[in-house]
Amino acid sequence: MTSTELRPSRLGWHASVPPNGFANRPAAPSGTNSNPLGLDTPENEIETTPEHRNLVAGDPACAGWTRSYDDPNVVALREKLKAHNGIKGLEILAPADVERAAELFHRDGFVVVRDALGPQQLERLRAAADRALDEMLAVDPTCAAGGGAGGLPHRYSFGSSSASRHMMHVDEWVELIDLPSTTPILTAIFGSPNYIVLGGGGDIAMPGAIEYQGLHSDNTWTEPHDPSGRITTRDLPVPAVTINFPMVALTAENGPIRQIPGTQRSRNPIPNLLDEPEWMKLSTLCPVPAGSAIFRDVRAWHGGTPNLSRDVRAAPNIEYFAPWFRSEAVIRSMPYEQWKLLSPHGQRVSRYIMCGRGEVVIGAGYIHPKAKMREAFKAEQLRQLGVEATEEYLRRL
Numbered sequence: 001m002t003s004t005e006l007r008p009s010r011l012g013w014h015a016s017v018p019p020n021g022f023a024n025r026p027a028a029p030s031g032t033n034s035n036p037l038g039l040d041t042p043e044n045e046i047e048t049t050p051e052h053r054n055l056v057a058g059d060p061a062c063a064g065w066t067r068s069y070d071d072p073n074v075v076a077l078r079e080k081l082k083a084h085n086g087i088k089g090l091e092i093l094a095p096a097d098v099e100r101a102a103e104l105f106h107r108d109g110f111v112v113v114r115d116a117l118g119p120q121q122l123e124r125l126r127a128a129a130d131r132a133l134d135e136m137l138a139v140d141p142t143c144a145a146g147g148g149a150g151g152l153p154h155r156y157s158f159g160s161s162s163a164s165r166h167m168m169h170v171d172e173w174v175e176l177i178d179l180p181s182t183t184p185i186l187t188a189i190f191g192s193p194n195y196i197v198l199g200g201g202g203d204i205a206m207p208g209a210i211e212y213q214g215l216h217s218d219n220t221w222t223e224p225h226d227p228s229g230r231i232t233t234r235d236l237p238v239p240a241v242t243i244n245f246p247m248v249a250l251t252a253e254n255g256p257i258r259q260i261p262g263t264q265r266s267r268n269p270i271p272n273l274l275d276e277p278e279w280m281k282l283s284t285l286c287p288v289p290a291g292s293a294i295f296r297d298v299r300a301w302h303g304g305t306p307n308l309s310r311d312v313r314a315a316p317n318i319e320y321f322a323p324w325f326r327s328e329a330v331i332r333s334m335p336y337e338q339w340k341l342l343s344p345h346g347q348r349v350s351r352y353i354m355c356g357r358g359e360v361v362i363g364a365g366y367i368h369p370k371a372k373m374r375e376a377f378k379a380e381q382l383r384q385l386g387v388e389a390t391e392e393y394l395r396r397l
Helices: 050-055 072-084 098-108 119-139 183-190 336-340 344-349 371-385 387-396
Strands: 110-113 155-157 196-205 240-244 293-297 313-321
Touching: 098 110, 098 183, 098 293, 119 196, 119 313, 183 240, 183 293, 196 240, 371 387
Parallel strands: none
Antiparallel strands: 110 293, 155 196, 196 313, 240 293, 240 313
């Protein structure tokens, strides 16, 4: 679907939504965007994922702008991105380049592989992503609620917006788990085929997402208890890999992810947006063809960038843990019926997120950008299950 064919709700660029979305956002913090507490971070009122509550200050650079395609500040940034955005010499591999993919991944913390999805699978996944987006826009037509890292407006998270916290109840997401284009590379990265699936979601940058997200790491785990302070997860082999599949070609202006090469092992403070050097803001993965697979070590510093185009930029993902790694983020989120459709390898690596035959996945099928609505939906589902069944479900979650 081209930009001219998009339904009005998909056009974005809602000038009524101020930069950063909230007049009462906290001031940009001094210090860093690092988040060692992961899921233990305290709650606040801004819609964001639990592990990213330290990014809620927003982007001070666009304060005072109008969220308009023709705003002079937007036009100037768009022209700068067209001229300078993107990692110079970005190497994009073919699925057969397994050894080189693993080599680049371990060096840089990411690697891009083209042609991961065939044309038909790409179209199916686009349609599924569109259906999920339509549900979010139906209740948030101005894209004001925000979601994902930092809770910025005009951005959504598929996983966070799902009341089950994942999209593993959707066939098109389940199909991504065991692909001939990605499974050999994952096996090479982890050094074993015995990795496991954590879940799946991904993110959306709507047209008019004028803000940069702060650089961050995705640490959905509690750090190892080491009173000597010698070991963190940054000192370990890769514990978790996310694969994003962009639904449209990533360009300089439509919100490509920025990745800072080699930072997956860094203990240096992650700079906030006030202190981030310009080269990091331009360190983005573009141009990248639609249907590619972007393998990411989630410890590497990364962040969203402005979508100043007229096209929705969506990138569904699947998340994996190393064979030796586990965390409280692994929950049962895949219905038995979907699990049975997988290959033997897919079933094996998904066994920890599979629900039992006939068991309901609490929250599956309900999407809303606001947490209070998702929680209310789940609470009603649990009430209907009854006390005993609810207690058993939560024990096994």
